[in-house]
């Protein structure tokens with residue numbers, strides 16, 4: 053198979069690309085704004101193109117010249133805070149690129165088996181009912197969430213009106229190897245792990261906890277996310293459908309810290325600060341729809357943390373199960 057992964061040098065993208073490259077030809081497009089070329093395995097099956105999904109000329113050339121069996125659109129400005137600061141800039145990446153891709157697929161990719169668009173639990177906003185089902189109230193509160201939801205609707209519309217085979221996944225809090233901890237809005241587990249690595253190498257570091265730590269999230273290990281992506285992309289019944297990707301279990305940040313401390317055998321130094329503006333207190337996915345495709349998350353939070361620590365402390369890289 054020939055597979056295009058946009059944002060393929062980023063966190064979820066690179067894990068997906070390395071996994072797919074064992075048996076497929078994978079083309080990666082990434083502008084390396086957040087991703088890193090080092091995230092990608094050295095493989096003859098991976099072709100890397102440095103460029104932006106917002107570059108109409110580049111995207112047209114790519115979609116016109118190559119034929120893809122599957123496309124995973126993972127390129128995005130992932131930081132909600134960036135979308136609040138720069139809504140026009142983030143709109144170009146998080147919405148316009150999706151629209152452009154859909155049009156190019158409609159014109160040039162007649163044999164595409166699936167486009168999987170990655171959306172986010174952010175579309176649910178601050179509506180309090182839990183767990184979130186795909187049919188729960190949508191209340192997107194930021195440019196990021198509105199762009200994701202609008203793009204979702206276009207992706208589904210192209211399936212309904214033009215018979216482009218598409219599916220949408222809504223990621224909850226994904227964590228695991230290759231997540232970049234460089235921004236304060238990076239995934240909280242990557243920031244904790246960065247702290248841990250510094251302490252291990254005798255660099256002073258403290259973890260800043262926003263709020264009292266009782267807020268909870270549905271943290272899903274990237275390996276389970278890859279399984280979800282495979283199931284959604286391969287299943288005919290997933291065409292024109294939206295799926296939550298989580299575990300169906302939530303943990304509080306305080307519980308998370310004690311799980312990490314137990315695994316590491318030492319305390320994480322914590323500084324408490326005020327809750328972030330707009331922070332939601334609880335998030336939890338209802339994954340029953342994804343389960344109908346055969347999804348079964350294999351990693352509890354303890355197991356995922358354990359694997360993540362093994363990855364960080366091993367020089368041999370990480371082999372997915």
Ligand code: UD2
Pocket residue numbers: 130131132172173174175224225226236237238239240241243260261262263267269305328331332335
């Ligand atoms: C996640 C998504 C975001 C959006 C949102 C929708 C990630 C990385 N972000 O934001 O894109 O979809 O869900 O609801 O998946 N925290 C700390 N210290 C830190 C960093 C974070 O205490 O150094 C707290 C933070 O205030 C929050 C929790 O940890 O209560 C999780 O933060 P996050 O940034 O990992 O993810 P979240 O749920 O805010």
